[in-house]
Amino acid sequence: MKKTQVSKRLFKEARRLLPGGVDSPVRAFKAVGGTPRFIVRGRGSKLYDADGNRYIDYVGSWGPLILGHADPRVTAAVKRVIGNGTSFGAATEVEIRLAEMICRAMPSIEMLRFVNSGTEATMSAIRLARAFTGRERIIKFEGCYHGHSDSLLVSGGSGMATLSIPDSPGVLRQAARYTLVAAYNDIQSVQRLFDKYPGEIAAVIVEPVAANMGVVQPARGFLGGLRRLTKKYGALLIFDEVITGFRIAYGGAQGLFGIKPDITCLGKIIGGGLPVGAYGGRRDIMKMMAPEGQVYQAGTLSGNPLAMTAGIETLRILNDARVYRQLEERTAALQEGIAAAACQACIPLSIARAGSLLTVFFSGGEVSDYSSARSCDTGLFARFFNSLLNDGIYWPPSQFEAAFVSLAHSPQDIETTIRAAGKAFKQL
Ligand code: KE4
Numbered sequence: 001m002k003k004t005q006v007s008k009r010l011f012k013e014a015r016r017l018l019p020g021g022v023d024s025p026v027r028a029f030k031a032v033g034g035t036p037r038f039i040v041r042g043r044g045s046k047l048y049d050a051d052g053n054r055y056i057d058y059v060g061s062w063g064p065l066i067l068g069h070a071d072p073r074v075t076a077a078v079k080r081v082i083g084n085g086t087s088f089g090a091a092t093e094v095e096i097r098l099a100e101m102i103c104r105a106m107p108s109i110e111m112l113r114f115v116n117s118g119t120e121a122t123m124s125a126i127r128l129a130r131a132f133t134g135r136e137r138i139i140k141f142e143g144c145y146h147g148h149s150d151s152l153l154v155s156g157g158s159g160m161a162t163l164s165i166p167d168s169p170g171v172l173r174q175a176a177r178y179t180l181v182a183a184y185n186d187i188q189s190v191q192r193l194f195d196k197y198p199g200e201i202a203a204v205i206v207e208p209v210a211a212n213m214g215v216v217q218p219a220r221g222f223l224g225g226l227r228r229l230t231k232k233y234g235a236l237l238i239f240d241e242v243i244t245g246f247r248i249a250y251g252g253a254q255g256l257f258g259i260k261p262d263i264t265c266l267g268k269i270i271g272g273g274l275p276v277g278a279y280g281g282r283r284d285i286m287k288m289m290a291p292e293g294q295v296y297q298a299g300t301l302s303g304n305p306l307a308m309t310a311g312i313e314t315l316r317i318l319n320d321a322r323v324y325r326q327l328e329e330r331t332a333a334l335q336e337g338i339a340a341a342a343c344q345a346c347i348p349l350s351i352a353r354a355g356s357l358l359t360v361f362f363s364g365g366e367v368s369d370y371s372s373a374r375s376c377d378t379g380l381f382a383r384f385f386n387s388l389l390n391d392g393i394y395w396p397p398s399q400f401e402a403a404f405v406s407l408a409h410s411p412q413d414i415e416t417t418i419r420a421a422g423k424a425f426k427q428l
Pocket of ligand 1: 024025026027062116117118119120122145146147148158159207211212240241242243267268277401
């Protein structure tokens with residue numbers, strides 16, 4: 001067994017001062033049991049905890065660290081600029097440079113606004129869509145997570161799925177009433193809502209590849225169907241690419257599937273591991289934002305030079321097809337290895353993968369939406385997780401999250417992980 005005395009002591013201390021001992025619920029190991037590890041250092045594919053344990057990390061700060069921890073090129077770039085000041089509350093050139101890179105990668109984005117988190121990006125995109133259309137209702141999908149703003153904290157995935165919190169207390173009932181919920185991969189459920197509320201729906205927001213109920217690929221024709229319906233009924237299509245942007249392809253899911261959304265929300269990778277978010281899209285829509293237009297949204301630290309610089313350096317490295325081939329190959333090897341090990345141990349699994357995103361579902365059947373994700377055996381997942389952790393593999397502590405493979409994961413890391421998974425399956 002790994003030593004955990006220091007993490008245990010810190011967790012006890014943390015719980016006195018921070019609710020649940022953490023600053024984001026998904027970190028607390030609530031669904032898998034045991035003590036959350038207190039991390040002191042990350043380097044490449046590895047994490048090091050306060051007890052001196054080393055782990056191969058598949059959380060990657062929940063997505064941003066596609067280059068691995070403390071990439072020397074990113075840290076050097078941040079070190080170069082940090083001495084000039086961390087934030088000015090005034091315009092800087094680096095904002096233009098990162099904006100340019102994003103617009104080039106995703107041609108649907110003609111203009112964008114930087115914010116500090118994915119939550120801010122989606123919340124602001126919804127406000128903008130309501131202003132642009134003059135309508136109030138929105139459609140989201142069960143099991144998709146778009147951050148924690150009132151309108152979007154309805155039937156959410158991620159921590160809400162993990163902790164079985166369908167709807168959070170404290171969310172304005174009026175706000176939630178204007179959020180309609182459809183089933184992922186079920187275009188008929190979206191059609192029914194448009195039929196029921198003609199002329200009232202401002203936008204459909206979707207994770208083009210769902211990654212917050214575990215990884216769920218869009219069924220053939222689903223995203224195209226959303227594009228068709230939103231056009232037909234005069235609603236905007238918002239792609240939440242906070243996870244998928246620059247992850248499943250440089251041009252995001254929209255590039256991969258060839259669908260042009262009206263607004264795109266980004267975060268994670270575009271800040272290279274520093275706090276960031278962005279929303280952008282058609283110029284005529286974005287021009288409604290203040291100070292050009294009347295829709296208000298602001299931010300003290302938005303577009304700060306540290307996050308912009310880390311983002312620019314990260315995208316510079318990612319803008320190379322070989323990078324995505326490597327991610328694809330490594331993650332496919334992991335998927336195949338885990339599947340073979342499960343087969344040998346007679347454990348029925350369904351493993352979903354989209355590029356370097358992966359979920360091992362403890363389910364005999366395919367997972368295609370939130371209700372099939374919910375039917376997984378979360379007890380078995382918890383035992384799988386803990387066995388991996390004890391063997392030095394830091395897997396996301398929830399059945400309803402994606403594992404993130406980075407460019408720092410070596411073939412040997414993948415092999416070690418497959419061996420640990422095989423051992424875990426034999427013990428289940
Ligand atoms: P943030 O506000 O956490 O930066 O982003 C919100 C968000 C928006 N959209 C999507 C598709 C997301 O996945 C997220 C946040 N993802 C979770 C992981 N499933 C972040 C981890 C956490 O909540 O601590």
